[in-house]
Amino acid sequence: MKASVFFTVNEVDGAVLQGHTAIVIDVLRATSTIVAALAAGAHAIFPVVSTEEAIKLANSLGRADTLLAGERKGLKIEGFDLGNSPREFTPEAVLGKQVVMSTTNGTRALLAAAPADRVLVASFLNLSAVAEASAGAERLAVVCAGQEGRFAIDDALCAGMLLGRLEERLGSELEVDEAGRVLLTLAGAYGVDPELLHESASGHALAAIGLAEDVDWCARVDVETLVPELRDRMIRRVDDGGA
Amino acid sequence: MKASVFFTVNEVDGAVLQGHTAIVIDVLRATSTIVAALAAGAHAIFPVVSTEEAIKLANSLGRADTLLAGERKGLKIEGFDLGNSPREFTPEAVLGKQVVMSTTNGTRALLAAAPADRVLVASFLNLSAVAEASAGAERLAVVCAGQEGRFAIDDALCAGMLLGRLEERLGSELEVDEAGRVLLTLAGAYGVDPELLHESASGHALAAIGLAEDVDWCARVDVETLVPELRDRMIRRVDDGGA
Numbered sequence: 001m002k003a004s005v006f007f008t009v010n011e012v013d014g015a016v017l018q019g020h021t022a023i024v025i026d027v028l029r030a031t032s033t034i035v036a037a038l039a040a041g042a043h044a045i046f047p048v049v050s051t052e053e054a055i056k057l058a059n060s061l062g063r064a065d066t067l068l069a070g071e072r073k074g075l076k077i078e079g080f081d082l083g084n085s086p087r088e089f090t091p092e093a094v095l096g097k098q099v100v101m102s103t104t105n106g107t108r109a110l111l112a113a114a115p116a117d118r119v120l121v122a123s124f125l126n127l128s129a130v131a132e133a134s135a136g137a138e139r140l141a142v143v144c145a146g147q148e149g150r151f152a153i154d155d156a157l158c159a160g161m162l163l164g165r166l167e168e169r170l171g172s173e174l175e176v177d178e179a180g181r182v183l184l185t186l187a188g189a190y191g192v193d194p195e196l197l198h199e200s201a202s203g204h205a206l207a208a209i210g211l212a213e214d215v216d217w218c219a220r221v222d223v224e225t226l227v228p229e230l231r232d233r234m235i236r237r238v239d240d241g242g243a
Numbered sequence: 244m245k246a247s248v249f250f251t252v253n254e255v256d257g258a259v260l261q262g263h264t265a266i267v268i269d270v271l272r273a274t275s276t277i278v279a280a281l282a283a284g285a286h287a288i289f290p291v292v293s294t295e296e297a298i299k300l301a302n303s304l305g306r307a308d309t310l311l312a313g314e315r316k317g318l319k320i321e322g323f324d325l326g327n328s329p330r331e332f333t334p335e336a337v338l339g340k341q342v343v344m345s346t347t348n349g350t351r352a353l354l355a356a357a358p359a360d361r362v363l364v365a366s367f368l369n370l371s372a373v374a375e376a377s378a379g380a381e382r383l384a385v386v387c388a389g390q391e392g393r394f395a396i397d398d399a400l401c402a403g404m405l406l407g408r409l410e411e412r413l414g415s416e417l418e419v420d421e422a423g424r425v426l427l428t429l430a431g432a433y434g435v436d437p438e439l440l441h442e443s444a445s446g447h448a449l450a451a452i453g454l455a456e457d458v459d460w461c462a463r464v465d466v467e468t469l470v471p472e473l474r475d476r477m478i479r480r481v482d483d484g485g486a
Contacts, residue, residue: 005394007250007394008254010253010254011251011253011392011393149254150254150420150421150422151248151250151420151421151422151425152421153421153422153424153425156421156425177393177394177444178393178394178395178396178399178443178444179393179394179396181396182394182396182399182425182429185428185429185432185433186425186428186429188432189428189431189432190428200421201420201421
């Protein structure tokens, strides 16, 4: 396997992703929230960029079974059903529903990765499951969402740990690019470290709006075994028609 | 001091650099070559993006005292006096001359950094000298050239070692951003490692055109004490009217 890492959405060139399995990571919080939503029984997530697009799509899907979720500056979008805190996505809230979701960085990263042959969604929560699901790919592109075009250490650490899991499986068959090599070093130095996440720009931003608990929630490793896959603009579990 | 790191030119937003001292790094090879050229007695370097611009500027400066230098795909531009190998910039070749230089990544990075309050030029060759010259800055922006818009480990390692030098001087007064934190970890794990540079994409590209010796040449640490500074589109030594 050849694995490349993109530190931010802005680096991603859709044409380059053809022939690749892409793995999208936005630890704080979009991809963690997607894992939480599917684990709680939501049957699909539709990532969209704008608020207007979200409302339009929710209306066309039928509002009875559709929830609107998303954030701007970390807070729930006015008039939406849910924000972007994974702790909101309980079975009571989302079981059997579909969710139209718009977040600042994560949904952009998902849509930027869409030209890849497959697009999987990773977080600390389902790290090993994604490593297992992607281990057979010949070419892997790990797409970190980053924060507003800048490198985000939370996504980078998760990407590094994912590569570490793949290295354990594949040994010298895993060839990483230079960015990947740096992230393997980072993951080796820190492992999963909730303090590092709290100290990150995203962690500080969440603390400032009273959502520091989300950080600890998203720092839990391998608490879920599901793998979300984006296909035809819809994210579902791989074992639920996604593959 | 607050220090930010940009992994590639593409991340750099000129407006953000105002109020900053910027340090530009393109280890393989543009910033190493600039250090070599000034050390060999060239009195100024003019970085320009295009071949046409280089020729036009050299003509207006007067060809008698001006050399044309630069590369495309690593090789000397046809009709130019010098390529981009620092080993070409001997006193015999450049003493008392000014050099108009155009390279693929390095000159773009220098010009992208130009809106900063000061722009210094770093490489392994003059690492400690640049750390000393920049230690008093309140805001530092380390701009890695990268390779064609992607992360380059050679520049990243040099940036990490530079931050390490600053950390030794400034202790807890040095605040690094998330990218900087990762590079400090990288530098701590590897130190200067010619093997890592040979294995990089830039190192492979140089080996492929018979210039692997340039890599070892550029991997030497602190062999020069001069600090090049870009001012008014011209790079000179800080102690030679640059500061």
